[in-house]
Amino acid sequence: MNIKALVEFLLGAVILTGCGEPKTAPENEKTETAPVSVQTVQNEALTPKKHTVDPTKPVMALTFDDGPNTTVTPRVLDALEKYDAVGTFFLIGDNINDESAEQVRRAYGMGCEIASHSLTHSYMDKMSADDIIAEMSETSKRIKDIIGVEPVFFRPPYIAVSTTMYENIDMPFICGFGVNDWVSSTTKEQRIDGVMDAAQDGAIILLHDFGNNYSTAMALDTIIPGLQEQGYQLVTVSELFEAKGKDPHSDEFRNKVISLVQ
Numbered sequence: 001m002n003i004k005a006l007v008e009f010l011l012g013a014v015i016l017t018g019c020g021e022p023k024t025a026p027e028n029e030k031t032e033t034a035p036v037s038v039q040t041v042q043n044e045a046l047t048p049k050k051h052t053v054d055p056t057k058p059v060m061a062l063t064f065d066d067g068p069n070t071t072v073t074p075r076v077l078d079a080l081e082k083y084d085a086v087g088t089f090f091l092i093g094d095n096i097n098d099e100s101a102e103q104v105r106r107a108y109g110m111g112c113e114i115a116s117h118s119l120t121h122s123y124m125d126k127m128s129a130d131d132i133i134a135e136m137s138e139t140s141k142r143i144k145d146i147i148g149v150e151p152v153f154f155r156p157p158y159i160a161v162s163t164t165m166y167e168n169i170d171m172p173f174i175c176g177f178g179v180n181d182w183v184s185s186t187t188k189e190q191r192i193d194g195v196m197d198a199a200q201d202g203a204i205i206l207l208h209d210f211g212n213n214y215s216t217a218m219a220l221d222t223i224i225p226g227l228q229e230q231g232y233q234l235v236t237v238s239e240l241f242e243a244k245g246k247d248p249h250s251d252e253f254r255n256k257v258i259s260l261v262q
C-alpha cells in the first residue's frame with residue numbers, strides 16, 4: 001500500500017468509527033473574525049426552556065460545529081424548534097460577534113447546549129500548552145459573557161489531539177458520527193441517509209452549521225421528524241450522558257475522543 005492509499009484508508013477508518021471531522025478546513029470556515037464586542041449579561045444566567053428526557057427510551061444527540069452565524073445557525077434552530085428538539089452547538093470563539101451572539105442566546109434559551117470548538121479552529125495538536133489554554137479560556141469567557149455559564153464539553157478542531165491538549169483541557173473531548181456534511185458536493189439526500197443509517201440509541205451525530213451549509217439545515221426537516229418517528233428523543237450531549245448513566249469525566253473517557261456508541 002503506498003502512502004496515499006494508506007492515508008485514504010486511515011481517513012476512511014476514522015470516518016467509519018464515527019469521528020467524522022474533515023482533515024481540511026470546511027469551506028467558508030473562518031469568515032466571521034471581526035473584533036468582538038459582545039454585550040455581556042453580567043454573569044446573569046439565562047433560563048433555558050425545560051424539556052424532559054425519558055432515560056428508558058432511546059436518545060440521540062445532534063451536534064453542530066463551526067457556528068455561530070446569522071445564516072445557517074438560525075435555520076438549524078428553526079428546524080429544532082419546529083419539532084421541539086434540541087441540539088448541541090460547538091462554537092468557534094472567533095465567530096462570536098454581536099449578531100451571532102443573538103443566535104447563541106436563542107439556542108440556549110431553547111434548551112440547547114453550548115459547547116466549545118476552540119477560539120480559532122486551528123490544529124491544536126501542534127500548539128504549546130500556553131496557546132491551548134488561551135484558546136480554551138477565551139472561548140469559555142466569550143460563551144459565558146453571552147449565556148452566563150461556561151461550556152462543559154469540547155470538540156477538537158479536525159479531531160486532532162495531543163497529549164498536551166489532554167493535559168491542559170479540563171473538558172471531555174466529544175467526537176460524533178459524521179456524514180461528510182462539510183463537503184459541499186454531499187447532497188441533502190446523502191446527509192439525510194447518512195444520519196438515518198447511523199441512528200442508534202446513544203449516538204452522537206456530528207453536523208456543521210458553518211456559514212453556507214444550507215443543505216444540512218434543509219436536511220434537518222427530514223432528519224428530525226424521521227428520528228422522532230423511530231422513537232428517538234433528541235437531546236443535548238449532557239442529557240445523553242445522563243440518560244445513559246455515564247460520567248464524561250470518569251476514567252472510561254479519559255484521554256480519548258468520546259463516542260458513546262460506534
Ligand SMILES: [Zn+2]
Pocket residue numbers: 065066117121157158
Ligand atoms: Zn470544525
